Amino acid sequence: TDIYCLGVILYELLTGRRPFRGSPTELVRLVLETEPRRPSTLLRNPDPDTQLPCDSTQAPKWAGRLRGDLDNIVLKAMHPDPQRRYHSVGELSSDIDRYFAGLPVTAAGDDLAYRAKKFATRHRTGVVAAAVVVVSLSAGLIVAQHEASVARKQKAMSEQRAAEIRRLANSLIFDLHDAIQSLPGATPIRVTLMDRATQALDSLTNTAVDDPAIQLELAAAYRRLAEVQGEPARANLGNLRASLASYRKAQSLLEGVRRRQPKDLDVARQLASADWAIGSILLNQGDKPAAREVREKALELREWASHAPPQDLDSCRDEATARQYRR
Known part of the structure; x- marks a missing residue:
């Protein structure tokens, strides 16, 4: 059921409409008995009320990029026979990873000609891959929400699934963003990626287990x-309000970890970096008193870290930073 839901979400993101329409009874029959139209086919001949994920003039080109592997991944996730779908989120994740790497995907079968073609075009990429990332972020949201409602005996399995999705979301969104940020026309897709990332990370934070390692992982994702x-x-999308909100979420997570691990130098340094970034944004927004207060807190953390054992190169950097800004 989880895999089918992910397929539905990916289908709607790629085409601008749901795979099936009709009464509840009719929808049940369609889900159990039929496959939806291929996303690429639907984009070549969209319905009048379809909200295309791209400009209408770009729909044929977008459809061409969906044809093949992405069509097959979506249809395998939504196959009427549960036994022929992906058996786990990890299996779906693996196929997405193989798509990014230019490798054959399992959804396409084991045809020799197909594998030869994939080998020849292994290093070609496209902006359409951004849509695939969205499904990984949505998957994180779905799994995290599901995790909160399962019984105690399923808790270990749910936490493992959430961790798997979190790794997938973090690696794909940031790797893909860096890959497409210089491409013409990529800004709207970058904005969508960041919005979806925020939703996924917020959901994961709300349902995460009380584990400092996971909280540090989430804090690092918010900072990025x-x-x-x-x-x-840095080069950015220019949304200071959203950036400040993300830094504050990272700050809150790091403060929670530091209360439990007050002598951890790495946690203190991460918190100091988050505080300093918050101060920079507040200063940019003209709030000098608030900026001075949060930056003072960052410098105090740096000074503490510079005197705490072990005395190493990082300690020297902490001391140099604190002295530089206290002059």
Whole structure:
């Protein structure tokens, strides 16, 4: 059921409409007995009320990029026979990874000619891959929400599934964003990716187990997200409000971990970096008093880290940073 739901979400994201329409009774019959039209076929001949995921003039080109592997991945996830779908989120994730790498996907079968063609075009990529990332983020949202409602005996399995999706979301969204950020016309897709990333990370944070390692992982993802959204010192999407919100979420997670691990130097340094970034954005927005307060907190953390054992190169950097900004 989870795999089928992911297929439905991916179908709608790629085509702008749901795979089936009709009464509830009719929808049940269609789900159990039929396959939807291929996403690429639907885009070549869209219905009048379809909200295309791209400009209408680009629909034929978009359909061409969907034809083949992405069609097959979606249809395998939505196959009427559950035994012929992906057996786990990890299996779907693996096929997506193989698509990104230019390798044959399991959804396409074991045809020799197909594998030879994939080998010849292994290094070709396309902006359409951004749509595939969205399904991984949506998957994280679905799995995290599902995790909150399962019984105690299923808790271990749900946490493992959430961790798997979190790794998939983090690697694909940020790797893909870096790959497409310089492509013409990629900005709307980058914005969509960041919005979906925020939703997925928020859901995972709300349902995450009380584990410092997972909280640190989420904090790192929020900081990376904030850099892309509007970090003043880096190339970004110019959304300072969203960037500030993401940094504050990272700050909250790191403060929680530091209360439990007050002597952890790495946690202190990560929190200092988040505080300093928040101060930079507040300064950019003209709120000098608030910026000064949060930056002072960051410098105090740096000073503490510079004097805490072990005294190493990182400690020297902490001391140098604190001295530089206290002059």
